[in-house]
Amino acid sequence: MKALVLVGAQNIEIRELATPSPGTGEILLRIRASGICANDIRDYKGNNPYSLPRVGGHEYCGEIVALGDKVDKNQFSIGQHAVSYIIPACRECSYCRQGRENLCEKAPVSKTFYSKDGISGFGGYAQYIAIDTRDVYVLPEDIPFEIGAFTEPLACVLNSIGHGKIEIGDLVVVIGGGVMGLLHIKLAKLRGAKVILSEPDMKRRNLAQMYGCDIAFDPREKDPVDYVKELTGHRGAEVVFNTTAIPAVAEQAIRMTSAAGRCILFSSMHPNTPLQVDGGRIHSQETVITGSVSPTVYSFQQAVKVIAEKMIDFTPLIHKVYPYTSATEAFEEASRPDTLKTILRFD
Ligand SMILES: [Zn+2]
Ligand SMILES: [Zn+2]
Missing domain, CATH: 3.40.50.720 (NAD(P)-binding Rossmann-like Domain)
Incomplete structure (x- = not known):
């Protein structure tokens, strides 16, 4: 699969990486739209302390293309449109157990932010991602992928x-x-x-x-x-x-x-x-x-409902949609302070 790998400040390479295969309890999502947020721009500009190389992107929406072992087939099926809760919360620390998964003690030391020899990141600037079903939320198929990509920011x-x-x-x-x-x-x-x-x-x-x-x-x-x-x-x-x-x-x-x-x-x-x-x-x-930082599982679930029920018109918030092959141009455009949401398309 192709992925946008940040290798240095303002330096994105489109690389061929191994397509993940869904493990036990995971689905494989083919990402179709992935938003650029202020934090991704800080990554791009080299202003975040996270390790490189990095595949960012945490505002993504796509379709399920494969199911791993032990995935409940009554709940998930190939072709469904879906989004993912993106905080790597442990669900076991005292904050997670209070429903404050956004404050998880283990998340900041996860490979999402620091990877010793590999690639860090949320992984949403790539064509595919394998996700544990506990983090997967299905959206109705008539919700465009670009709109689904607003689930995470809306949840924040x-x-x-x-x-x-x-x-x-x-x-x-x-x-x-x-x-x-x-x-x-x-x-x-x-x-x-x-x-x-x-x-x-x-x-x-x-x-x-x-x-x-x-x-x-x-x-x-x-x-x-x-x-x-x-x-x-x-x-x-x-x-x-x-x-x-x-x-x-x-x-x-x-x-x-x-x-x-x-x-x-x-x-x-x-x-x-x-x-x-x-x-x-x-x-x-x-x-x-x-x-207020990031979404909790509760606010993410609320966002999924608001998007599924079409309670907000997101269209005026979309500034431009770029193919992922024009990522550098998209990031430069998104860096301008007067723009609204810039989205990358993965087709
Ligand atoms: Zn964001
Ligand atoms: Zn935790």
Whole structure:
């Protein structure tokens, strides 16, 4: 099979690798679409600490082409369209047993991130992948592969939305109107919130309105903290999601969260400089500050349902689809800050 092997910064080779054969309890997935996410771009640019060579790609969707031994044939069959939960969670550590598989203690030391002599990575930038059936989720066959590739990013956002504990009528602020910000807006609306977006790009603000955003403003024109306070009788928003990597913006997100409110740092921070937080206010106002990383098994299952039931129109989020043979061009394009989701096709 062909695979995109990252061998150095901005250096992807299309290599012929052995096609995996499905082991006991595994299926073989022929990957058809695989999204490029901000973390894949950090891989590509050489900004991640993971070992090379590496086959990245964790937002993939494909079809089942072979079944290994002991696969339940009532549940899985050749031709089904499927996606995979991609965290190499052990399901045995104390976090996994709390349903927090995204925090698994063993995942960070798995070969997904570090492989001594071999290839690291999620393996989604290849034509085939063998997957344990416990991680396989079947999608209806009328869901296009490019849409199925949104399952993993949507599952990340569903985990974040869960941390927000949004109630009907809550005021929710989303900072940043990229793919992840826009999905936060849509899901917060489904939870019954009034939603405000802070985003400098007008095209993204317009798109946000399409996803039901109530107020979209440009943070260069209005001070975001003052504006949110002004809209809420100085209380601040009940829930704030920061989808930007900028520490100064994360500080603003915390400052605009109300007493008893929840501030979710969804994006990773780059550079990860320490934040200035008014500890006295957090103490006296019981404001909750938390992070959100990757999907849990629960949020992944939720994402599969949302996609299968066609509850979100993902089409406006697709920037461009490239054949995998144009991977370098696709990564260069996806690196531009003004693009939405770039997807690779494997045919
Ligand atoms: Zn991702
Ligand atoms: Zn674990």
